[in-house]
Amino acid sequence: MSVPCLASAAARSFCLPGPAAAAGLICWRFLGSSSTHRRTMSSKRQMDHLERTSSNYRQNALYPAQVCGITSESETVKRLRIAVPPDFVFKAGQWVDFFIPGVEKVGGFSMCSSPALLHREGVIELAIKYTKHPPAHWVHTMCAVGSRVAVRVGGDFFFDPSPSDPPVDLLLVAGGVGINPLYSILLHAKDLLHLSQASADRGCNIGSTHLCYSAKNTQELLFKTSIIEACREFPDKISCSFHVTQQSADVDPHLQPFVKSGRITEEELEASVDPQRTLCYLCGPPPMIEAISETLTDLGLPKNRILYEKWW
Missing domain, CATH: 2.40.30.10 (Translation factors)
Structure with missing residues (x-):
């Protein structure tokens, strides 16, 4: 309808x-x-x-x-x-x-x-x-x-490559519940990798996918188990790092290889940026998106390859 x-x-x-x-x-x-x-718009509303x-x-x-x-x-x-x-x-x-x-x-x-x-x-x-x-x-x-x-x-924020598109390397940067659309994109990249394995003439030419995900603590990291499973299923194609900013409890042993203390750093972003191949998707609080976007621009990633969703 x-x-x-x-x-x-x-x-x-x-x-x-x-x-x-x-x-x-x-x-x-x-x-x-x-x-x-x-309605009268309040600056606080x-x-x-x-x-x-x-x-x-x-x-x-x-x-x-x-x-x-x-x-x-x-x-x-x-x-x-x-x-x-x-x-x-x-x-x-x-x-x-x-x-x-x-x-x-x-x-x-x-x-x-x-x-x-x-x-x-x-x-x-x-x-x-x-x-x-x-x-x-x-x-x-x-x-x-x-x-x-x-x-x-x-929404204008999506990843939907066709088989004729040149390969791209995805950099996904999430803060808090901003992981939701990026998790959808990561799952889609994984599905496309499966399709490429099953039929070389039908699949997309998928590059690498790296997820940087920041939350207060590991309890607030959504989908962490299935994200790690995707990394282990395609170790040469999918990787992730979980950043926790207010972790007080010990980190579970199975998470430890993927968890870093503190915010996402410029050094980590630089390791995942190729101005010719990288396509970056950002979703999280506006201050985080603005800071990450500025850093990526300084690293030489063109602005038209930095896509973001910020709602709050």
């Missing part, structure tokens, strides 16, 4: 068919973005997702979806597994507008799964940190297996 663009100034209601005919209708009220912009991304690409189609799994990724992050219709598509690194019946605010969450998982199982995954913002609060306090929502894909 297609819906009008977010330009209407009037509030409106709409209904979507549920994923199954017996499920009835999903109905809720939707506020157009123009009504939001007419955090911009909503629709405001922050108003200039970004987004699909027209709004898809009914259903939560089919919930796990705790950390003490503050829940990971949702969401079943979507067969014609749903996305590119690694993109996000979804997340519509919840009965919740006026629209969430914006990057997918932390790969397009290959969608193709195999018809699901996407979102890892959502607890905040008081209504959509995230709903996920942590009211969401249950079977909950019905709606999603729409958007």
Whole structure:
């Protein structure tokens, strides 16, 4: 089903068919973005997702979806597994507008799964940190297996190479929950490596992938086990370093080879930068992105090869 663009100034209601005919209708009220912009903007008020991304690409189609799994990724992050219709598509690194019946605010969450998982199982995954913002609060306090929502894909931040593209080396730099889209990209790179192994004439020419991931402590490092598994599966192609800035407890032995104390350094970035081959994706708090971008530019990486997502 297609819906009008977010330009209407009037509030409106709409209904979507549920994923199954017996499920009835999903109905809720939707506020157009123009009504939001007419409010008096306080410098202290955090911009909503629709405001922050108003200039970004987004699909027209709004898809009914259903939560089919919930796990705790950390003490503050829940990971949702969401079943979507067969014609749903996305590119690694993109996000979804997340519509919840009965919740006026629209969430914006990057997918932390790969397009290959969608193709195999018809699901996407979102890892959502607890905040008081209504959509995230709903996920942590009211969401249950079977909950019905709606999603729409958007975002200009993605990795989607074709077999005819020249090979690139990926440098992924994440801070906190900024790992979500970068984990999707890393999984996609791993899937493309599998495809290249299986069929030389169908796969992309994939270079190396190095992930620099910074968090307060190892408990806050999301997806760390599967990231390490990817590094061990493709030791010549995928590597990572976990940076912890406020670690007090001892680091688990299986993590120790990958963990460094302190922030991501210029020396580590320099070791992963080739101005002719490197494509860098950044996602995290704006101060971190600005500092890393400046360092990469100083190291000779062209600005058009430094891509970033910063929402908060």
